[in-house]
Amino acid sequence: MSVSDGSSPLEAARKLAPQIRASADEIDANRELTRPVFEALADAGMFHLAVPRAIGGGEIDLPTYIQAIEELGKADASTGWCVNQGAIYATYAARMPREVAREIFITPPRAVVANTPAPTAKAVVVPGGYRVTGRQGFSTGCRHATWVAAHCQVIDKGEVRMDAGAPEARYLFVPVGEAKILDTWTVRGMRGTGTHHFAVDDVFVPGHRTVLSATAPLLEDRPLYRIPRTLSFASGDASVALGLARTCLNTFMELAGSKTPRAMANLLRDQSMIQVNVGQCEASLRSARSFLVEAVGEIWASAVAGAVTLEERATLRIAATHGIRQAAQVIDTVYNAAGATAAYEGNPLQRHFQDIHVITQHLQSRLSHYELVGRHWLGLKVDEGRL
Helix, strand or coil, rough: CHHHHHHHHHHHHHHHHHHHHHHHHHHHHHCCCCCCHHHHHHCCCCCCCCHHHHHHHCCCCHHHHHHHHHHHHHHHHHHHHHHHHHHHHHHHHHCCCCCHHHHHHHHCCCCCCCCCCCEEEHHHHHHHHEEEEEEEEECCHHHHCCCEEEEEEEEEEEEEECCEECEEEEEEEEHHHHCCCCCCCCCCCCCCHHCCCEEEEEEEEECHHHHEEECCCCCCCCCHCCCHHHHHHHHHHHHHHHHHHHHHHHHHHHHHHHHCCCCCCCCCCCCCHHHHHHHHHHHHHHHCCCCHHHHHHHHHHHHHHHHHHHHHHHHHHHHHHHHHHHHHHHHHHHHHHHHHHHHHCCHHHHEEEEEEEECCCCHHHCCCHHHHHHHHHCCCCCCCCCC
């Protein structure tokens, strides 16, 4: 099954969901995708959904993309997160010469790049390329990756090289076998993402196998690549959270039809407070999802027309943050309503609770985004780079 065989990405995600759901316990316990799940995702084209069509990728539209990621998030949040990180990072292919992008993203079987956010490594200029050294964190999916993207400042003749008045920041693609994966992802939620650190020590990277991380020009001027990458990441992250919340709410409603709490006369579903909780949760979840879908649709329409506006960026920024925050509120509500049943590791509500409270700690969920977008809507100056 692949995107190229006629299956839509959404259909592919739905077909994969039972296998992912059945593997969720093992993914969580091992802190990485199982090999069969990874291979199924890769063979279905999930990690290449956002790669330019010109080099063999899916070049999906963003409205369809978030639906596919939501379906994966319903099955397992860690799996959805891994796919989103790999797929959206691959939009860098649109800023690389086609032959180089193919070398990184297409030619290796089941190619995936695991990245890292901060340019804390050093790339020393040498004949033919760079020698890279550094220890870098938050590299989701590094255990199933083909490459790690070392994020570096460039050192040229002993000095930091500048780019448009700032230190040059560049991703350098290192075969995963030439890096050391450091076992650092010891967390209580989203364990299956395997978001470990990695280290590279004086590894040579040829000059062509790099890309400027912030200032690389767009070579494939297509709608998907006109949307700021951070907002594409945010859209997928929010979709994972909303998918997780939907599964959590559905799981609770099944429980409510079978559990009579101790010292109570009726099933959970027969209690008025539980009925209020479910009604409020459904309203919150559906509203948050609708806001995200609307914001994605609006920015996509502008991207197709030629350019996105600051207003559309601001709207999508807050829609994604709000989606994650509302998902957390829904999960908190049903976790509390479930009582002691939800406290056990074997109950899916426990994992849902743990997973969402790791997602809320991510940059894309920062509460300060409400302030940022509020300032924008009030006509005050904002850091547009955060939008």
